[in-house]
Structures are given as structure tokens and as C-alpha cells.
Amino acid sequence: MRIAVLGAAGMLGRRLVERVTGQGALGSARPSHLMLVDAVSPETAEAADIPVETLVADVAERGVAEQIVAGRPELIFDLAAVVSGEAEADPVKGYRVNVHAARLLFEAIHEAGDGYRPRLVFSSSIAVFGPPVPDLIGDDEPPAPATSYGTQKAMVELMLNDYTRRGVIDGVAIRLPTICVRPGAPNRAASGFFSSIIREPLNGKAAILPVSEDVRHWFASPRSGVECLIHAATLPTARLGRRRSLNMPGVSATVANQIEALRRAGGERAVSLIERVPDAAIARMVAGWPRAFDARRARVLGFRAEANFDEIVDVYIVDELGGRVAVEE
Amino acid sequence: MRIAVLGAAGMLGRRLVERVTGQGALGSARPSHLMLVDAVSPETAEAADIPVETLVADVAERGVAEQIVAGRPELIFDLAAVVSGEAEADPVKGYRVNVHAARLLFEAIHEAGDGYRPRLVFSSSIAVFGPPVPDLIGDDEPPAPATSYGTQKAMVELMLNDYTRRGVIDGVAIRLPTICVRPGAPNRAASGFFSSIIREPLNGKAAILPVSEDVRHWFASPRSGVECLIHAATLPTARLGRRRSLNMPGVSATVANQIEALRRAGGERAVSLIERVPDAAIARMVAGWPRAFDARRARVLGFRAEANFDEIVDVYIVDELGGRVAVEE
Numbered sequence: 251m252r253i254a255v256l257g258a259a260g261m262l263g264r265r266l267v268e269r270v271t272g273q274g275a276l277g278s279a280r281p282s283h284l285m286l287v288d289a290v291s292p293e294t295a296e297a298a299d300i301p302v303e304t305l306v307a308d309v310a311e312r313g314v315a316e317q318i319v320a321g322r323p324e325l326i327f328d329l330a331a332v333v334s335g336e337a338e339a340d341p342v343k344g345y346r347v348n349v350h351a352a353r354l355l356f357e358a359i360h361e362a363g364d365g366y367r368p369r370l371v372f373s374s375s376i377a378v379f380g381p382p383v384p385d386l387i388g389d390d391e392p393p394a395p396a397t398s399y400g401t402q403k404a405m406v407e408l409m410l411n412d413y414t415r416r417g418v419i420d421g422v423a424i425r426l427p428t429i430c431v432r433p434g435a436p437n438r439a440a441s442g443f444f445s446s447i448i449r450e451p452l453n454g455k456a457a458i459l460p461v462s463e464d465v466r467h468w469f470a471s472p473r474s475g476v477e478c479l480i481h482a483a484t485l486p487t488a489r490l491g492r493r494r495s496l497n498m499p500g501v502s503a504t505v506a507n508q509i510e511a512l513r514r515a516g517g518e519r520a521v522s523l524i525e526r527v528p529d530a531a532i533a534r535m536v537a538g539w540p541r542a543f544d545a546r547r548a549r550v551l552g553f554r555a556e557a558n559f560d561e562i563v564d565v566y567i568v569d570e571l572g573g574r575v576a577v578e579e
Numbered sequence: 580m581r582i583a584v585l586g587a588a589g590m591l592g593r594r595l596v597e598r599v600t601g602q603g604a605l606g607s608a609r610p611s612h613l614m615l616v617d618a619v620s621p622e623t624a625e626a627a628d629i630p631v632e633t634l635v636a637d638v639a640e641r642g643v644a645e646q647i648v649a650g651r652p653e654l655i656f657d658l659a660a661v662v663s664g665e666a667e668a669d670p671v672k673g674y675r676v677n678v679h680a681a682r683l684l685f686e687a688i689h690e691a692g693d694g695y696r697p698r699l700v701f702s703s704s705i706a707v708f709g710p711p712v713p714d715l716i717g718d719d720e721p722p723a724p725a726t727s728y729g730t731q732k733a734m735v736e737l738m739l740n741d742y743t744r745r746g747v748i749d750g751v752a753i754r755l756p757t758i759c760v761r762p763g764a765p766n767r768a769a770s771g772f773f774s775s776i777i778r779e780p781l782n783g784k785a786a787i788l789p790v791s792e793d794v795r796h797w798f799a800s801p802r803s804g805v806e807c808l809i810h811a812a813t814l815p816t817a818r819l820g821r822r823r824s825l826n827m828p829g830v831s832a833t834v835a836n837q838i839e840a841l842r843r844a845g846g847e848r849a850v851s852l853i854e855r856v857p858d859a860a861i862a863r864m865v866a867g868w869p870r871a872f873d874a875r876r877a878r879v880l881g882f883r884a885e886a887n888f889d890e891i892v893d894v895y896i897v898d899e900l901g902g903r904v905a906v907e908e
Contacts, residue, residue, distance in 0.1 A: 341686075341689060341741075341742075341745065341747075342686050342689065342690070345682055345686070345738070349682070350679070350682070353674055353678070353679070357670075357671050357674070360670060360671065361671070392721030392722075392723075393721075394721075395737065395740075395741070396744070396821075397741075398741050398745070401737050401738060401740070401741040404737055405734045405737050405738065408724065408730050408733050408734050408737075409674070409730060409734065411724075411730070412670075412724070412726075412727050412730040413670075415725070416670065416727070418670075492725075
């Protein structure tokens with residue numbers, strides 16, 4: 251199976267590529283060729299025993315989508331995105347990268363013709379839901395985005411549904427929870443502090459908490475995010491019918507829950523590295539974010555996430571810190 | 580007030596321009612300059628006593644939106660669209676004209692900066708609702724399009740909401756009923772027969788009815804459509820809050836109701852010109868279309884349409900036939 255990964259240099263993209271090259275099987279299919287696409291150079295997967303092609307290009311530029319489609323990948327992961335903070339700061343760039351590029355990709359697939367109809371897995375987001383959100387968001391809750399990022403994801407969901415209905419693609423849009431604990435340097439996502447308050451203390455560094463401890467949000471680990479992408483790539487889509495956008499399972503946790511989990515993993519010393527610096531602007535924004543999802547439909551379809559926030563912290567420690575935390579009492 | 584009309588050569592566009600130049604006032608504002616934009620040359624409004632500029636151009640081409648925005652129109656009507664039948668037949672063209680052009684327009688307004696924030700009236704459509712639709716569609720029914728045209732309209736609604744939230748535009752999207760009786764030659768809209776079965780007989784010509792008489796649908800006259808556009812251009816948007824998409828009022832009528840109205844206007848001879856040629860494909864498509872709307876929110880805001888299908892036929896006879904029907908018994 252030929253696979254293309256758009257956004258291969260991103261946090262989820264890199265982990266997805268490792269997972270695909272490392273395990274050698276996606277469900278019953280074996281990857282035979284991998285094309286990595288990103289605006290910045292993706293790390294090449296050295297250990298891969300399949301051909302890996304790299305394309306450093308902007309899919310929003312004319313001709314790039316055609317290059318991706320030329321190899322007729324049977325599976326396309328579209329993870330390329332400008333994140334929420336940047337999409338809000340620069341709407342022109344946001345719409346270009348988050349909507350226009352997807353349109354060009356779908357069109358290139360349509361123009362390919364020839365019965366070509368790839369599975370297309372699109373990483374959408376719970377940001378398609380905006381205030382007021384119910385305490386528990388059901389599977390039929392309609393998108394009502396309140397940010398440019400959420401708007402852009404909702405627009406591509408609509409387009410993915412339409413091109414799936416037309417038989418051009420076999421699309422699946424998965425609305426991923428906030429990925430936590432994000433490794434590495436903070437990106438421009440407004441939700442970054444949810445990761446910082448765990449990651450930084452576990453690495454012996456201070457972190458800033460801009461909201462109160464009763465703030466509740468919806469999380470999954472990077473590992474779960476990747477497994478959801480893989481599952482979306484391999485599940486029988488006949489069971490989805492026309493409803494191609496799925497709320498992914500996750501963990502509903504308060505900041506207090508996060509801090510308790512941090513205490514169990516890193517001790518009081520780690521918790522003491524969290525500095526409370528209330529930020530009214532962030533607090534206002536976060537107040538309108540989803541707090542919990544039913545996600546029954548996705549669970550029935552076999553999507554999985556962690557059971558509680560302790561597991562999310564454990565995944566970070568195992569996958570990113572080699573099982574050891576830098577700060578112990 | 581400087582006004583730009585995109586899609587000025589279209590059926591509604593031409594009538595809107597006549598209305599604006601003919602009456603000389605939009606609410607409390609007086610038009611001072613009119614820019615007519617269309618891919619084909621719009622008829623110039625001869626009787627206009629204000630400057631009328633014509634731009635024959637494709638807004639989906641780079642630079643055209645900037646040309647429109649250069650004159651800083653305080654009011655922009657965006658009626659430019661590829662209709663449903665063509666959008667379904669040619670999705671690349673449909674997405675380009677119905678989505679991409681709107682994106683470029685919003686971006687050009689954003690880039691203009693300088694506190695420029697025009698009222699933008701977008702002609703959306705009840706095609707944003709797809710099957711299964713409730714018998715009566717409420718004001719909070721979420722879009723669930725089942726056609727490329729409906730998808731494209733829903734995408735622009737999302738974008739219009741976002742750019743309104745950002746303070747770039749003061750946007751209003753009105754979901755117009757099926758405009759009936761459409762004058763002139765049939766266009767490529769799949770709903771064309773709803774007009775043909777009235778228009779053709781009243782002009783002494785045969786018309787084909789492809790569905791059964793119990794089919795119910797949602798209608799408004801071209802005159803009502805234009806008045807809704809004008810009202811959307813002049814109403815105080817503070818009352819809309821963030822919900823910028825409005826279901827327009829209309830008439831819920833069955834094909835049987837249409838035929839009764841035709842009989843009252845044109846007699847038995849007119850009715851006898853309708854030839855029943857069932858078309859299973861059209862019947863299937865129409866079965867998923869909206870049948871009636873509550874539209875209370877729009878009515879409270881002052882939007883109006885006809886009270887019954889007889890009035891819709893009367894408007895056609897008065898506005899298009901000079902008050903006389905060609906066929907009498």
C-alpha cells in the first residue's frame with residue numbers, strides 16, 4: 251500500500267511516520283511506499299525498509315497536489331495545518347493552508363480519474379465546537395466554530411463529506427482531542443499550557459498556569475492520536491455511511507486532575523514548578539472550549555484513548571523521557 | 580453609499596440593480612456609486628442617475644477582489660454563483676466560483692485594513708439542508724448539505740461568520756427559498772421545473788413535470804428575493820449577534836398547489852400544457868429537499884415573502900408579463 255503523509259514534519263506526523271515504518275503493517279495492509287510532504291523538511295525515517303520519498307512543498311501552491319497524487323497513494327493522511335494561535339493571528343495564511351490546500355488536494359484526486367479513490371484521513375479538531383458548548387458533547391452536536399482554526403476545520407469537513415459522497419475519496423475526518431502531553435517546544439496553539447504544566451515540571455523546568463484549576467478540557471496522548479489516525483485509515487468505512495466526521499475518544503480532566511497526576515508521577519517538587527499567572531484573555535477563550543465528549547460512535551467503531559490523565563502522563567514519560575522523570579523528591 | 584454587486588448579470592443580480600437604481604434609497608441610505616461585477620457583461624442600468632461602473636471579471640482570479648475593494652464599497656452583495664446543476668456536474672468550477680472567490684473577497688477586505696468594514700450580504704440557499712430534513716425546518720437546524728452546491732454555500736456561511744466575528748466584515752447570509760417563477764430561459768438548477776411548469780404555460784408553451792403532484796417545496800418570487808437582499812443590507816445587525824445565517828421566509832407549496840394557482844391565473848388551457856414525464860432521478864433528488872421552514876427569526880427581523888403561491892404567480896404576471904398572460908380560455 252502506497253501512503254502519503256501531508257504534514258509529515260509536524261508532531262503527530264513524525265510519530266505517525268515512525269509508527270508506519272516501525273511496525274510494517276496497517277491493519278491487514280503492508281506499506282510499500284511512503285511519501286512525506288511538508289512545507290519544512292521532514293526527518294527521513296532511517297530505519298524504514300520501504301522506499302521513502304520526501305517532498306518539501308506547500309500544497310497550497312499550484313501543482314503540488316498533482317505531484318502527490320501522481321503516485322496514486324491508496325492512503326493519504328492530511329495532517330498539514332496552521333495551528334489555532336497562528337490561524338487566529340494570520341487568517342489569510344490560515345485559510346490558505348487549512349482550507350485552500352485541502353481543496354486543491356481533493357481536486358487533484360478528482361482530476362486523476364481512472365477509478366482512483368484513496369482513503370483520506372483528515373485530522374480535524376474539537377475546535378469545530380464553540381461556545382456555548384454542552385457539558386457533554388454528543389455525537390450529533392453540530393459544528394459551531396468560534397475561531398478561525400475551528401472554522402477552517404469545519405469547512406474541510408464539509409468538503410470531505412461532499413467529495414466522499416461524490417465517490418472521489420473515501421474520507422474520514424477525526425476530531426482529535428487536545429493532544430497532551432505535547433513534547434518539545436511549545437507551538438502557537440492557545441491550548442499549549444495544558445501540556446506545558448506537565449512537560450516542563452517533569453523536565454525540571456518552571457511552567458506557567460494561566461487559568462484556574464477547575465478548568466476542564468478534553469485530552470488524548472500523541473500515541474492515542476496516532477493510533478486513531480491509523481484506525482481511521484484501516485476501518486471499514488461502510489459503517490460510517492455519510493457521516494464522515496467523528497468525535498474521537500479522550501480523557502475529560504480538570505487542571506486539578508492534571509496536577510494530581512503530575513504529583514503522582516513527579517512528586518511535590520514537580521508540582522511546585524507550576525507558577526500561577528492568571529491570564530484573563532486565555533481564561534475567557536478556554537471557557538468556551540469543549541469539556542467532555544460522549545464519543546460513543548467512535549468507541550463502537552473501535553477508536554481508543556487513555557482512561558484517565560495518569561495514563562496520559564505515563565505515555566509521555568515512557569515515549570518521550572525513556573521512562574524516567576528528571577525531577578524526583 | 581457605494582455599493583458593489585457581484586453576480587450582477589444573474590437573474591437576481593439584474594433585478595437587484597434595477598431596484599437599487601430605480602428607487603434611489605436603501606433604507607435611510609442613498610446609493611452614490613454602483614459597481615457591477617460579473618464574469619459576463621452585466622446590462623448597464625441606463626436610467627441610473629448615479630455613476631455605474633462595470634467590471635467584467637472572475638473574482639476567483641487573483642487581483643479582482645482587490646479591484647472591487649479598492650473603491651471601498653460600504654455595501655457588497657455577493658450573489659455570484661455557479662448554480663446547483665452545474666456545481667454538481669463540475670465540482671472544480673463549483674468550488675472555485677462558489678468558495679474560492681468568496682475567500683479571496685474576504686481576504687481583500689481584510690487586507691484593506693484602515694477600519695474598512697463593509698456590510699456583506701451573501702445569497703446562501705436552503706440547499707445547505709439535505710436529507711433527512713424535518714417537515715418543518717426550524718431556525719436552529721444545522722446545515723447538512725447533500726450536494727456540492729449546498730456544501731459550498733455552507734462553507735461560505737462558516738467563513739462569513741468567522742470574518743464577521745473578526746470584525747473584518749458585517750456579514751449577513753440569507754438562505755433564499757427556491758426562486759419561482761424564474762423568468763427567461765431555464766438555467767442549470769435542478770429545481771428548474773418548479774418554474775417551468777408555471778412560466779411556460781403562461782407563455783403558451785408546453786412544460787414538463789418530472790415529479791408527482793404531492794411534492795412539496797419552499798418558494799419565493801424574484802421580487803421577494805430582491806427585497807430580502809435589500810433588507811439584509813439595511814437591517815441593524817446588532818440584533819443578529821453571532822448567528823449570521825438566516826432562513827428566509829417563503830411559501831410552502833405542493834406541485835398540486837402550484838397547478839391550482841396556474842389554473843386560477845391561466846385557466847384550464849394553461850394547465851393542459853403541463854406534460855407529466857416522471858423522472859426517477861429528479862424525483863429522488865427532490866425527495867430530500869426542504870419542504871417548509873419556520874423562518875420565525877427572519878420574520879421577526881422584518882424579512883417578508885408572499886403569503887401563498889397565487890401571489891407568486893401574480894408577481895410573475897405583473898413583473899414579467901406586463902400583467903397579461905398569453906394563454907386564456
